[in-house]
Amino acid sequence: MRLYRYLTGPDDASFCHRVSAALNQGWSLYEAPTLTYDPEAKRVICGQAIVKEVEGKDYSPDLDLSRQ
Incomplete structure (x- = not known):
């Protein structure tokens, strides 16, 4: 399964x-990071998409992506 996170x-x-x-x-970087300014x-603020291949498991919305 391939997982996606956005930090x-x-x-x-x-x-x-x-x-x-x-x-x-x-995890691997996915495309370029993003930046935005919080005026308040x-x-x-930075953002970085990351992806990971996990063998032997099936995707479920119940997965805790931070523990994969």
Whole structure:
């Protein structure tokens, strides 16, 4: 099965660590990251799509994607 996640968060080291952790758990980057500005919080928000192939399992909407 192929899984998809979209990570978002402030453009800071913690976001980069979340993406790095996912890459080290077998996820792959999917296309380019996105950026937008939150004028209320006065900060940049990042987004990065990631995908992962998981053998031997079937997709279910009940899956906890953060644990795959």
